Amino acid sequence: MQKDKKKMRESELIIIEKESDMPPMAMSLGYMTYNKTGSWRNIKPIINYDICIDCMICWKFCPDACVLIENGRPLIDYDFCKGCGICAEECPKDCIEMVEEGK
Amino acid sequence: MRKVIMGNHSLSYGALLSRVQVISAYPITPQTQVVELLSEMCASGELKAKFINVESEHSAMAALIGASAAGARTFSATSAHGLTLMHELLHWAAGARLPIVLGNINRAMAPGWTIWADQTDSLSQRDTGWIQFYCSSNQEVLDTIIQAFKISEKVLLPSMIVLDAFFLSHTYEPVDIPDQVVVDEYLPPYKPKYVLDTKDPHTFGGITSPEYYYEIRYKMEMGMRESVEVIKQAGKEYGELFGREYGLIEDYRCEDAEIIFITSGTAASTAKVVVDELREEGKKVGNLKIRVFRPFPFKELRRIIEHAKKVAVIDRNISFGHHGIFAQEVKSALYNHSNIPVFGFVAGLGGRDINPQTIKEIYHITESNEYPSEKVFWIGVKK
Ligand code: SF4
Ligand code: SF4
Numbered sequence: 001m002q003k004d005k006k007k008m009r010e011s012e013l014i015i016i017e018k019e020s021d022m023p024p025m026a027m028s029l030g031y032m033t034y035n036k037t038g039s040w041r042n043i044k045p046i047i048n049y050d051i052c053i054d055c056m057i058c059w060k061f062c063p064d065a066c067v068l069i070e071n072g073r074p075l076i077d078y079d080f081c082k083g084c085g086i087c088a089e090e091c092p093k094d095c096i097e098m099v100e101e102g103k
Numbered sequence: 104m105r106k107v108i109m110g111n112h113s114l115s116y117g118a119l120l121s122r123v124q125v126i127s128a129y130p131i132t133p134q135t136q137v138v139e140l141l142s143e144m145c146a147s148g149e150l151k152a153k154f155i156n157v158e159s160e161h162s163a164m165a166a167l168i169g170a171s172a173a174g175a176r177t178f179s180a181t182s183a184h185g186l187t188l189m190h191e192l193l194h195w196a197a198g199a200r201l202p203i204v205l206g207n208i209n210r211a212m213a214p215g216w217t218i219w220a221d222q223t224d225s226l227s228q229r230d231t232g233w234i235q236f237y238c239s240s241n242q243e244v245l246d247t248i249i250q251a252f253k254i255s256e257k258v259l260l261p262s263m264i265v266l267d268a269f270f271l272s273h274t275y276e277p278v279d280i281p282d283q284v285v286v287d288e289y290l291p292p293y294k295p296k297y298v299l300d301t302k303d304p305h306t307f308g309g310i311t312s313p314e315y316y317y318e319i320r321y322k323m324e325m326g327m328r329e330s331v332e333v334i335k336q337a338g339k340e341y342g343e344l345f346g347r348e349y350g351l352i353e354d355y356r357c358e359d360a361e362i363i364f365i366t367s368g369t370a371a372s373t374a375k376v377v378v379d380e381l382r383e384e385g386k387k388v389g390n391l392k393i394r395v396f397r398p399f400p401f402k403e404l405r406r407i408i409e410h411a412k413k414v415a416v417i418d419r420n421i422s423f424g425h426h427g428i429f430a431q432e433v434k435s436a437l438y439n440h441s442n443i444p445v446f447g448f449v450a451g452l453g454g455r456d457i458n459p460q461t462i463k464e465i466y467h468i469t470e471s472n473e474y475p476s477e478k479v480f481w482i483g484v485k486k
Contacts, residue, residue: 026315
């Protein structure tokens with residue numbers, strides 16, 4: 001609960017209208033709930049859950065910590081996934097396909 | 104207490120009296136002696152600071168950035184290639200608005216491999232957002248360190264204290280070491296407003312979108328502008344407590360001067376001697392020393408040279424394809440304000456002496472030409 005409040009405060013902080021309301025340095029201006037860096041991606045990983053064995057190797061290898069575990073299954077957080085393809089490379093079942101964005 | 108000490112140790116004593124809490128350094132000649140003495144002070148307990156040995160100057164500055172962000176008063180020293188290796192972190196320290204103070208002993212860049220005085224190392228850091236002081240005596244070095252912490256901690260920008268290799272770094276001069284009690288009164292402990300704190304976590308220097316980066320830079324420039332008055336105030340207060348007042352510039356016999364030398368570092372002291380000698384010959388000449396290079400003292404400089412007929416800028420540095428760097432800056436300060444001819448002289452690169460004869464030659468060139476016949480005059484080139 002405490003943590004949630006903190007999170008909210010941080011994310012509110014970065015909606016700043018005036019220069020004078022900003023801290024002098026880049027402090028909590030880049031809070032990641034706001035900076036959805038997944039928008040930089042041009043290819044995206046898609047898991048074929050029929051083949052996936054829930055080994056979580058993709059979770060372990062994702063350098064951006066954006067494979068989440070949802071009810072024991074891997075779930076890619078596309079808000080932050082950069083499309084690097086490491087998960088697809090490491091998956092022992094070869095069940096992650098990298099698909100061009102917009103297709 | 105009066106002591107006869109070298110310039111390098113003036114930096115150490117300045118740091119000691121400022122009660123620095125973290126020192127991080129990689130040894131490079133001649134700054135070695137700065138941190139050698141500081142490490143002895145730490146070992147003996149005279150200075151209660153954490154001394155961090157690192158593997159490069161890049162790391163030295165990185166360590167101070169961390170320590171300063173955590174709220175410590177921090178100091179390091181370096182020189183030439185060490186400073187240029189720090190370059191990336193110099194941008195970071197200023198951008199993160201950390202009041203780090205760094206001593207830099209001005210040494211020329213290689214090749215040819217060299218350890219002698221030249222300002223090109225520190226002037227290459229012009230646009231990093233650091234306040235820069237160029238000192239002319241060991242006393243000024245020590246006094247400026249103490250003031251620099253006060254200034255930097257007020258405007259949240261780091262300061263670089265610059266002194267000429269050998270001409271100051273290894274030259275012994277009598278220096279008044281101020282009383283710690285009075286220094287404490289002048290420079291209270293650093294109380295950072297923004298600090299790394301697990302109880303109040305924030306992201307520092309994290310990804311910053313175009314939405315905010317622009318304003319962050321604007322605020323840096325405002326900090327730099329504010330520092331003009333803060334530097335003056337700190338120099339004045341220092342004068343009241345210790346009897347030695349400092350400003351952004353120091354003018355010497357400029358009131359009725361027709362030709363004014365514009366100098367920095369140890370060349371400024373030599374120029375004062377030459378001014379006295381030329382005055383005895385009836386020449387109306389003065390010297391304006393630029394003590395603070397960033398922020399550049401536009402108004403102060405204009406006010407002093409307003410009534411002069413010509414100025415002769417002496418640069419111990421060169422921006423290849425342009426002028427000496429002080430000459431460029433002086434010209435930019437005068438543009439739209441004055442048509443006074445600016446004579447640019449390059450002298451003393453790589454530790455070549457700038458002696459009274461050098462400065463007299465500069466005077467005669469300036470006096471005998473209505474306008475500078477050359478873009479830059481190189482003084483003393485073997486021909
Ligand atoms: S593509 Fe890269 S960033 Fe995206 S989930 Fe896979 S490993 Fe993570
Ligand atoms: S690595 Fe492959 S098989 Fe293992 S959990 Fe990830 S997608 Fe499923």
